[in-house]
Amino acid sequence: MKAWVIDRLGPIDPDASEGPLALVERPLPEPGPGELRLKVAACGVCHTELDEIEGRTAPPRLPVVPGHEVVGRVDKAGPGAGRYAPGTRLGVGWIHRSCGGAHENLDPAFEATGRDADGGYAEYMLVPEAYAVPIPDTLDDVEAAPLLCAGAVGWRALKLTGLEDGQVLGLTGFGGSAHLVLPVVRHRFPKAKVMVFARDAEARAFALEQGADWAGATEQRPPEPCHAIIDTTPAWTPVVEALASLRPGGRLVINAIRKEEADKAALLRLSYAEHLWLEREIKTVANVTHADLTEFLALAGALKLAPTVERYPLARANEALRALRRGRIKGAKVLTVGDAR
Known part of the structure; x- marks a missing residue:
């Protein structure tokens, strides 16, 4: 599969012709116990990616696939993960996993999608089933992506x-x-x-x-x-x-x-x-909880909340990040992957 990775830290030049991410080919990730593999449809582009790349909230290991505003469909379930049928549309936010308590956003066990674990700037990704969130039918893939963090x-x-x-x-x-x-x-x-x-x-x-x-x-x-x-x-x-x-x-x-x-x-x-x-x-504000995602998506679905978005194909991820670094952003930027709709 194709994936963009952060392979080095440093300032982003918004006027450069390439970078800051590297495009790589990787084998499909295999879901472990309690995990799902999602076929990514859309992934929002967030300022937090700038913070990761420039070292303000540096990933603990490199390379890592960024992206934490992800909409995808269940492609494969690992052992013990049976809540969602193949093809079910799910969202993944900044919280990858934590302790599951009321203050899980503050717990030392907190792990972030796209920083502590590979995220959605890729064709496929893994997510713990317990931290995936169903997407309301009233929202399309691209509209839903920014809702998962922003x-x-x-x-x-x-x-x-x-x-x-x-x-x-x-x-x-x-x-x-x-x-x-x-x-x-x-x-x-x-x-x-x-x-x-x-x-x-x-x-x-x-x-x-x-x-x-x-x-x-x-x-x-x-x-x-x-x-x-x-x-x-x-x-x-x-x-x-x-x-x-x-x-x-x-x-x-x-x-x-x-x-x-x-x-x-x-x-x-x-x-x-x-x-x-x-x-x-x-x-x-520090991070989000699984409850925040669940509450907000339900509300957004009822309101048919449609963010203002600018679409970029996955191949133009670097261009989207450089534009974000320049500022003057109206709404949100979203990468479209495969059959996003």
Whole structure:
């Protein structure tokens, strides 16, 4: 089978003509006890792949196949795996396996798809049956792929805000995750207001098209302060600015694996009185649980949630990653493999 692998770590040149992944031929993987082999149909392209390749969340071994927003069909079951019939459509998210407890996202046993185990930038992959999730019939393969990370982790972040109907939610950055949070907020909290902060004018326009009540630059203040803000950016400046846009008692939820060292000087502008006083607080998101995936896919299926996507065939995986590194992304990028539909 064909598979793209991370075979070395280092910075990604967005203007290069090749790299950062290497294309290899591998034998079909054989499922072990409790595992399924999936024939991959689609795999989302996530910022976390950039973090893996550039070493911020480095894989423990190389080479490894990246990709953790995977939709595929059961091709073969290992011993003891009999829950899903051949051909059943399943999804695989960032959580590859863990302890199975309520806080499995924080457990030392947590293993990530596409980092600790081979992921979906390939024609076939393995997944523990216990961590595969059925895909609702109302979603097609390509639409479903970004929901398995960008959507699910956005759902977890939204739950952590403690938002109530009628309150004001801020979204800092408006990419793959935030553009999926917005319709969920509209469904769950119909009286809530959504304010979007984004440095790029195109992203702000996209947010307004998608139904945001207001969209402004990162440094701008919204028409009214926010009860909660979700930050999905890789920088520190939006964190500082978001804190200044919170109401007393407000909560900032940071939904990111890494923050850029180059922007760390922004923290020197942090003022206790302006940014933290009056019981403002910061919370971070770490990974997702199997329950997050199950809950969110059920909700997305009921809403017939259709992300804005840009399709790339598997052969153009490097091109998709370089474009992601350049930024200015509208929606999500998805690799199509085989008979994706």
